[in-house]
Amino acid sequence: MSKFKIVLAVTTTAAALVFTVGAQAWEPTKPIKIVVGFAPGGGADLVARNLVASSQEFFPVPLVVVNKAGASGALAADFVKNEKADGLTLLVAGGSESTAVPNFQKVTYSLDDFRGVMRLIRQRVFLISKAGSGINSIADLKAKALANPGKLSYGSSGQGSIYHAVMLVTTKALGIEMQHVPYKGGAPMMAALLGGHIDITMGAPEETSAQLDSGQAIPIALPSETRYAAYKNAPTLMELGYNVYIENQKGLFAPAGTPNEAVQYLHDNFKKGMDSATWKAMANKLSMETAYLNGDDFMAGVKAMSKAIGEAAAGLAK
Amino acid sequence: MDMFLNAIVTVFEPLNIAILLASTAVGIVIGAIPGLTVTMAIALAVPLTITMPLTPSLLMLLGLYGAGIYGGSISAVLINTPGTPASAATSIDGYELAKQGKALKALKMALIASFYGGLFSIVLLIVIAPQLAAFALKFGPAEICSLLVFALTIVAVLSGDTIIKGLLAAAIGMLLATVGADPMLSVPRFTFGVYDLYDGLAYIPLLIGLFAIAEMLAQAEDSFTTGAKLIDIKDIDKDANRLTRDDWRRSFGPMIRSGFLGSFVGMLPGLGAAIATFLGYAEAKRASKEPERFGRGAIEGVAASESANNAVTGSAMIPMLALAIPGDPPTAILLGALLIQGVTTGPLIFINHPDVVYTVYVALFASLVFMGIVGWLALKPIVQVLKVPKVLLYPVILAMCAAGSYAIRNSIFDVFVMVGAGLLGYVLRLFGVPAAPLLIAFILCPPLEESMRQALIKSQGSLMTFLTHPISAFFLLLALIAVIFTVRRQIKSHQALPANI
Numbered sequence: 001m002s003k004f005k006i007v008l009a010v011t012t013t014a015a016a017l018v019f020t021v022g023a024q025a026w027e028p029t030k031p032i033k034i035v036v037g038f039a040p041g042g043g044a045d046l047v048a049r050n051l052v053a054s055s056q057e058f059f060p061v062p063l064v065v066v067n068k069a070g071a072s073g074a075l076a077a078d079f080v081k082n083e084k085a086d087g088l089t090l091l092v093a094g095g096s097e098s099t100a101v102p103n104f105q106k107v108t109y110s111l112d113d114f115r116g117v118m119r120l121i122r123q124r125v126f127l128i129s130k131a132g133s134g135i136n137s138i139a140d141l142k143a144k145a146l147a148n149p150g151k152l153s154y155g156s157s158g159q160g161s162i163y164h165a166v167m168l169v170t171t172k173a174l175g176i177e178m179q180h181v182p183y184k185g186g187a188p189m190m191a192a193l194l195g196g197h198i199d200i201t202m203g204a205p206e207e208t209s210a211q212l213d214s215g216q217a218i219p220i221a222l223p224s225e226t227r228y229a230a231y232k233n234a235p236t237l238m239e240l241g242y243n244v245y246i247e248n249q250k251g252l253f254a255p256a257g258t259p260n261e262a263v264q265y266l267h268d269n270f271k272k273g274m275d276s277a278t279w280k281a282m283a284n285k286l287s288m289e290t291a292y293l294n295g296d297d298f299m300a301g302v303k304a305m306s307k308a309i310g311e312a313a314a315g316l317a318k
Numbered sequence: 319m320d321m322f323l324n325a326i327v328t329v330f331e332p333l334n335i336a337i338l339l340a341s342t343a344v345g346i347v348i349g350a351i352p353g354l355t356v357t358m359a360i361a362l363a364v365p366l367t368i369t370m371p372l373t374p375s376l377l378m379l380l381g382l383y384g385a386g387i388y389g390g391s392i393s394a395v396l397i398n399t400p401g402t403p404a405s406a407a408t409s410i411d412g413y414e415l416a417k418q419g420k421a422l423k424a425l426k427m428a429l430i431a432s433f434y435g436g437l438f439s440i441v442l443l444i445v446i447a448p449q450l451a452a453f454a455l456k457f458g459p460a461e462i463c464s465l466l467v468f469a470l471t472i473v474a475v476l477s478g479d480t481i482i483k484g485l486l487a488a489a490i491g492m493l494l495a496t497v498g499a500d501p502m503l504s505v506p507r508f509t510f511g512v513y514d515l516y517d518g519l520a521y522i523p524l525l526i527g528l529f530a531i532a533e534m535l536a537q538a539e540d541s542f543t544t545g546a547k548l549i550d551i552k553d554i555d556k557d558a559n560r561l562t563r564d565d566w567r568r569s570f571g572p573m574i575r576s577g578f579l580g581s582f583v584g585m586l587p588g589l590g591a592a593i594a595t596f597l598g599y600a601e602a603k604r605a606s607k608e609p610e611r612f613g614r615g616a617i618e619g620v621a622a623s624e625s626a627n628n629a630v631t632g633s634a635m636i637p638m639l640a641l642a643i644p645g646d647p648p649t650a651i652l653l654g655a656l657l658i659q660g661v662t663t664g665p666l667i668f669i670n671h672p673d674v675v676y677t678v679y680v681a682l683f684a685s686l687v688f689m690g691i692v693g694w695l696a697l698k699p700i701v702q703v704l705k706v707p708k709v710l711l712y713p714v715i716l717a718m719c720a721a722g723s724y725a726i727r728n729s730i731f732d733v734f735v736m737v738g739a740g741l742l743g744y745v746l747r748l749f750g751v752p753a754a755p756l757l758i759a760f761i762l763c764p765p766l767e768e769s770m771r772q773a774l775i776k777s778q779g780s781l782m783t784f785l786t787h788p789i790s791a792f793f794l795l796l797a798l799i800a801v802i803f804t805v806r807r808q809i810k811s812h813q814a815l816p817a818n819i
Contacts, residue, residue, distance in 0.1 A: 040361040046654075049365055069727055071499070071516035078513055105504060108513070153776060159503040181459075181772050182502050184588060187650060191587045191643045195455035197776070206657065210642030210664025285368065285658055 026087065026261035031062040033089045034252070035080050037073030037097055043204075044073070044092050047120055047250045050282045055273025072161065073097030074107050081113040085255035087262030090117065094249035096162045098302050103310040104160030111306060115258060116299030118267050119251035120274065121283070122291040123204045124228050125166050126219040128212070130193050138174070138221050138240055141200065145176035153179035154200040155189040160313075163189075163202040166223055166246045168312040173242040193217060204248065205230055206287035223247070246305055249291070251298045267295060325676035328373045329684050337374045338681075341381030342688040346696065348382070349389020350401045352526050352715065353722010356386030357647045364655045372659045373677055379655055380678075381685040383648050384436055384631050387591060388689055391428040391624050395421055396703050397715060399530035403521060404591035404627040406757055407599035409529060410476075411612060411619030418615050422559035422701050427617050428624040429693045430561075431573050435625035436686045438577035439584065439632025443639070444679055448665070450633075451640035454585045459772035460783050462586065464793035466766040469593060469758075471800035472600030476754040478613055481808060484755045487746065491759030494519055501768040514731035519739075523723040523732040524760065527739025528746075528753045530719050534712050535744040541708070561617075569621035572602035576622045580629025585637055588765060590646040591630040596758045598626025604800075632682060639663050639675065 034052065038044045045067060052063045068076040077097045083089040093114065101107060129135040135144060145152050156164035159182055171178050181198055183189040186207050193201040194216060201217075205228060211217040212231065219234040223244040227236055237244040252270065254263055273279055274292060283290050293301065328334065341363070348359045359382045367375030390402030395412035408428060415424040442450065457465070470488075477484020497508045498518025509515040576598030583594035602622035603612040612619050634645030635652075642664035644650035656663055661674050668675060703711065723736040743753055777783035785791050 040358075040364075067728060069517075070729075071513055072504075075513050075516065105506070158501075179775055181775050182768075183772075184501070184768065187643045188587050191455060191637070191641070192458065194641065194643075195458055197458035210662045210666065213662065214665040216665065282368065285660065287657070 026259065026265045028059065028061045028088060028265075030088055031064050032059065032087075032266075033064050033066050033083075034092060035066045035068055035076045035089065036092045037068060037070070037076030039069045040067050043123065043248075044095065044250055046286055047288065048092050050279060050286065050288070051120060051270060051273060053282065054276045054279035055270050058269040058272045072101050072158070074101050074105075074109075077114075078108050080253070081109045081255060083255055085257030085259075087254060087258050087266060089255065090266070091253040092250055093253040094119065094251045094298065094302055096160070096248075098253075099246070099305040100162045100165045100309050101160050103165070103306065103313045111299070111303055113256050114253035114299070115256050115263065116295035116297075116302070117252035117254050117263055118270060118295050119249055119291060119293035119298035119301070121250050121288045123206075123248040123250070123289065124222050124224055125163065125202055125204065125247060126208065126212075126228075126231070126234060127166070127170070127221050127223075128193065128201050128203055128208060128217050129199065129220050130196065131216055131218055133196075133199065135199060136218055136220065138235075138237070138242075141220065142174050142176055144199075145171075145174070145178060150177045150179065152176075152199045153181050154202075155181050155183050155192055155198040156202065157185050157189065158182045162246065162248055165309040165312065166202060166244070167200070169244050169246060169308060170223065170237065170242065172312050173237070173244050190217070209287075244308075246309065249298070249302065251293070252295075253299075263295060321673050322676050322680075325373075325673065325680040328677065329377065329680045331373075334374050334377055338377040338381050338684060338688050339692070341378045342385040342685060342692045345382040345385030346389035346392070346689070346693060349386035349405075350392040350700075351722065352393055352399045352401055352530050352719050353522055353725065354718075355402050355522060355726075356383060356390075356404075357651065358725070359386055360648050360651045360655075364651060364658070367655055368658055372661065372674065373681070375655060375659060376677060376681045377685065379652055380681050381688065383652070384432075384628065384682070384685050385689045385692070387627050387631055388429065388432040388624070388693060390627075391432070391620075392425065392700055395424045395428065395620070396701070397530070397711070398533045399715065399719075400525060402591075403525055403761070404595050404630070405623070406525065406529070406592060406754065407595045407623035408620055408627075410599070410623075410754060411614075411616045414613070414615035415617065415620070416704070418558075420558050420615070421704060422697060423561060423565070423617065424620050425697050425701065426559075426561055427565065427569060427620050429690065429697070431569070431576070431621040431624035432628040432693075433686060433690045434573055435577050435580055435628035436631055436682075436689070438625075439581040439629040440679070440682050440686065441632075442581050443632045443636050443682070447636045447640045448668070450585055451637050454587070454637055455641070456789060457586050458787070459769040459776065460787040460790040461793070462588075463766060463769040463773050464784055464787075464790040464797070465586075466762050466769065468793045468797040468800065469597055470762055470766070471797050471804070472596055473755040473758060474800070474804040475600040475603050475609075476596070476752060476758060478752045479750075481804070483749070483751045487751050487753065487756040488759035490742075491756035492763050494524070494756075495760045495763035501764055502771045512731075514729060518764070519735055519760075520723075520726055520732050521761070522726050523736035524739045525757065526719045526723055527736040527741075528743040528757060530715065531736060531740025532743025532747055532753070534716060535740060536747055537708055537712065565617045568616070568618040571605070572598070572618045572622035573625040575601055575605070576625035577629045580626035581633035583626075584630035584633030584645050587637060587643055587645055590634075591627040592761050593758075594630045595623045595627040596754075596761075599623040604803075635678070635682070639667060639678065640665065 034048050036045045036048045048065045074097050080091040135141050154167050189201045192198045219231045221237050223237045223246045348354045387404050390405030391408045393399045393401040394405040394409035395416050398409050398413040400406040400409050412424045473488045579598045580594040583589050599622050603609050634649040637643045637645050638649045644653050720733050723732045
C-alpha cells in the first residue's frame with residue numbers, strides 16, 4: 001500500500017467518524033451569521049462583537065457579525081425570519097424591533113416567527129429630568145403635569161421606540177398627559193433636556209452617566225424590578241406603586257423552525273463564551289449589564305413587555 | 319502645564335507617531351474613495367481600539383476623522399465625485415479647475431483650507447469650549463428650524479444661471495427626502511411596502527449616483543460622439559498650478575468666514591459637515607464681487623468649502639467634550655470609543671480627566687499637522703490619476719462606487735438607488751439642471767421637517783413660536799434678506815440682458 005493510499009484511508013475513516021458524530025449531535029458546518037439590525041459601533045453591535053470575540057474558540061466554524069441596519073431593527077428581523085431555520089442565522093433581538101415597533105407599525109414578522117436562544121444583557125431605562133427644573137421625583141412630575149395638563153413634554157427616540165413606549169406606559173399609570181416630542185436618538189434628546197426644550201428625557205446609564213454624574217440631570221425613576229447599582233437613589237416605578245416594567249434587552253433569536261438540538265448547541269457554546277474572562281472584561285469596559293436568561297424565559301419576557309406596550313399604545317395610529 | 323507637556327511627550331512616542339501616520343494615510347484614501355465614508359472608517363476602527371491604551375486609540379480615530387474629511391476633496395477635484403458628502407461643494411469649482419489643467423492648484427488650496435479650518439476650530443475648542451457648548455444648547459427646535467430655512471436660501475446661490483432650474487432641482491431633492499418613515503411618527507411615506515425604503519433613500523448612493531455615475535455617463539457619451547477628451551498631461555504644468563498672489567487674495571476672506579461658519583454648524587447637534595460646506599460655499603459666492611466666477615473654476619470656492627468642512631471636525635468635539643453630546647455621527651462614535659477607554663466626557667472631564675482633555679487637544683493638533691504633511695507629499699502622485707485614460711479609470715471607479723454603496727448597509731437595494739440616481743443626474747444634466755440644489759435640499763429637509771414639527775408640538779401649533787424666539791427670528795430675517803437680495807439681482811440681470819443683445 002502506497003503512502004498516499006494510507007493517508008487516503010485514514011482521512012476517509014476520520015471523515016466518516018466525524019460525519020456519524022455530526023448526525024447524532026448537531027454541529028454547524030458553515031459560518032454562523034449573527035445579524036444586527038443597527039449600525040456598527042452601536043449598542044446592539046457591540047454586544048454581538050463581544051459575543052463573537054469571547055465565543056469563537058468554542059465553535060468549529062467562523063462567527064460572522066452582519067449589520068443590516070434600518071427601520072429600527074425591523075429590516076434585520078424580517079431578513080432573519082426569511083432565512084433557513086438551520087441554526088446558522090441568528091438575530092440580536094430583544095430591543096425596539098421585538099417589543100415596541102410591532103405595536104406601532106405594520107411589520108412583516110411577529111415574535112412567533114422566532115424562538116429565543118438566550119438573553120445576553122439588559123439595559124436599564126431611566127426617566128431623567130434637568131437639575132433645577134423643579135422635577136426631582138415622580139411625585140413632582142405628577143403634580144406639575146396635573147397642574148399644567150398637556151404642557152409638559154418628554155423626548156423619545158421616535159414614535160414606537162422603546163423610550164416612547166416607556167413614557168406611554170408610565171403616563172398612563174400616573175394618569176397624566178404629556179406632549180411627546182420625538183428626536184433622532186439619545187444625544188439630541190439630552191441636548192434638548194439640558195437646553196430646557198423638553199422636561200423629561202430617557203436614557204441608558206452608560207449613555208447618560210456624564211450628565212447624571214455631573215449633577216446637570218437627575219435620574220428620577222426607572223421601570224425595572226430592582227434598583228440600579230450605580231444610581232441607587234432612583235426608585236423603581238414598581239416601588240412607587242406603578243406597575244411599569246420595560247427594559248432594553250439584547251439576546252439571540254433564531255428562526256422559529258430551528259431544531260432543538262441546534263438551539264441547544266448554540267445556547268451551550270455561547271454560554272461558555274459568556275462565562276469567559278474575555279466577555280466579562282469587555283462587558284465591564286463597555287458598561288454592559290450581563291443578564292443571562294435561557295431562550296424560553298427570554299422569549300417569555302420579551303412577549304410580556306410587548307403586550308404591555310401594545311396595551312398602552314392601543315388607540316394610537318398604527 | 320505639566321499635563322500638557324506630558325500629553326505632547328506621549329503623543330510623540332515613536333509607536334504613536336507610526337499609528338498616527340498610518341491612520342492619516344488610510345483616512346485620506348478612504349475619504350478619497352467614493353462610498354467609503356469617514357463615519358464608516360471610524361466605526362470599523364473602534365473595535366481595534368478596545369485593547370489599545372488611550373493615546374494611540376485617540377490618535378487613530380482622530381487621524382482618520384480629519385484626514386478622511388480632507389480626502390473627500392481629492393476625488394471631488396479629480397473625478398467630479400465627492401469622496402464624502404462633506405466635499406460635495408468642493409467638486410463644483412474643483413473639478414472645473416481640474417478640467418482647466420489646474421488640479422494640483424485646486425488640491426493645494428483644498429489642503430491649505432482644510433488645514434486652516436481644522437486649526438481654527440481646534441483653537442476655538444481649546445479656548446472657549448464650555449461657553450460655546452452652553453450657547454449651542456440654546457438652539458432648540460425653533461432655532462434649528464429657522465437656521466435651516468436660512469440655509470435653504472443657498473439653493474438660489476447654487477442654482478447657477480437660472481433660478482427656476484435650481485428650484486426645480488431643490489423640489490426633486492425635497493420630494494426624494496420625504497421617502498421613508500416620517501421623522502416624527504414613523505408613518506411610512508412613498509415606501510410602497512418596501513422595507514429597504516423605510517429609512518429613506520440612503521444619502522451616499524444618491525450622492526455617488528448624482529455626481530459620479532452621471533459624470534461617467536456624460537463622459538461615455540462624449541467619447542462615443544466626439545472622441546475621448548483626455549485632460550492633457552502637459553496641462554498639469556507648474557505655472558498654472560502655482561498658487562498666485564491673486565488666488566490668495568480671493569481665497570483669504572472666504573476661508574476665514576468658512577472657518578467661523580463650519581465651526582458654528584459643527585457644534586450644533588445633528589447638522590454635520592455636509593451642511594457646513596454648502597453654507598460656506600454659498601456664503602463665499604454671495605459675498606463675492608464676481609459671483610459669476612463660481613461654478614467655472616473659482617479657487618475661492620474650493621477654499622470656502624474645504625475650510626468649512628474641516629472646521630466641523632474640531633467644533634463637533636465641543637459639545638462632545640463639554641456636554642457629552644456629539645455634534646455629528648463620527649463624534650458620536652468617538653464618544654463611544656472614549657467610553658470604552660473608561661473616559662466619560664461631559665462637564666466633569668475637565669476636572670476628573672484633564673489629562674484626557676489635553677491628550678485630545680494634542681492629538682487633534684498632531685493629526686492636523688500629519689494631514690498637512692501626508693497630504694502635501696501625496697499631492698503630486700495623486701494628480702497622476704488624471705493620466706490614466708478614462709476608459710480604464712472609470713470602470714475601476716464604478717466598481718468602487720457600487721461596492722461603497724453596497725457597504726453602507728450591506729444592501730443591494732442601495733446599489734440600485736445609486737444607478738437610479740445616476741440616470742436622474744444624467745437626465746438633469748441634459749436639461750442643464752444643476753445637481754447641487756437637489757443634494758442640499760435632500761440633506762436639509764429631514765432635519766428641517768423634524769425641527770419644525772418639534773417646535774410646533776411645543777407651541778401647540780402656533781407659528782408665532784418662530785418669531786418669539788429671538789435667535790429664530792434673527793435667522794428668519796437673514797433668510798428674508800437673502801431672498802430679497804436674490805430677487806433684486808435676478809431683476810437686474812434681466813434688465814441687463816436686452817442691453818447686451
